[in-house]
Amino acid sequence: MRKFVLTALMAAVAMPAVAIPTVASAQSQREVRESRRDLREERRELRQAQRFGDRRDVRREARDVRQAQRELRRDVNDRNRRWARNDWRDYRNGNRALYARGNWRAPFRYNQFRAGTRIAPTYYGQRYWINDPWRYRLPPVARNQRWVRHYNDVILVDYRRGRVVDVIRGFYW
Template sequence: MKKFVTAAVAATLALGSVGMASAAEAQSRGDRYEQRQDRREWRQERREDRREWRQDRREDRREARQQQRAYARWQQAQRRYHAPRYYAPSGYQVRSWSYGQQMPYAYRTQRYVINDYGRYGLERPPHGYQYVRSGNDVVLAAVAGGLISAVIAGLFN
């Protein structure tokens, strides 16, 4: 009888430890499931953030294009203004510029930049652009690279 009781107690202990092991295993499975869920949520949030960032960039580019279109690429001046005699930069001649060309740095020095654009009936240039005089014309060019975005022909006598 002692052997039977001892065997029964041993079996009970063995089943109990298996039961605890399976409970611990179930607990660790639950933890893994929660970790997986957390990673999924984090990825989803990151994806949404990237989408919002791309959308913002798209809107910024759209606004920039609309600002550029606000300036007609080539226009004839409605009125002519008197200005001091024009001297081309050393090594250059007076020439006609057009949209998309790049002005050399010699033209974009302070001597040729028009800072009092209101006096000549010009709108304020967009950020990063400036008006440059070239002969009797005025050119709207990028400050950094000199890329021409508009030409106003015959503004000066």
């Protein structure tokens, strides 16, 4: 009965994603960990069915393990997807709460940075780093670069040299 209820809930959650293929959900590290945990649980249930169940139970549990493996693979691939420069625009319109991070103020004045300028380390300190750029659909960074929040803008900084590589203005609401 528990399996039936879980399957029905998963189908209800997955239906909107199937109906609207253009909307992709961001997979966080937490969701990938949950998928791994579900896979371990399904494997444990398969071992129990192999010990104490009949062939029908074993087939059902093996199918559940394969489904959990596919879901984990899909979650990991989605999390590791390489986003392009402007992929965040359409996603932001559908997920306003993710980009509305409150009234953010820094201990320094707002400056409109341009690509190629050199900035002081106080502007791109570790406390301003965006640690999960894939969540916001930002493109991946090269070596020694980080996405940094500067008020409502997002700046790509080469943190070894202090150079601004890219600026996205008005990123946050």
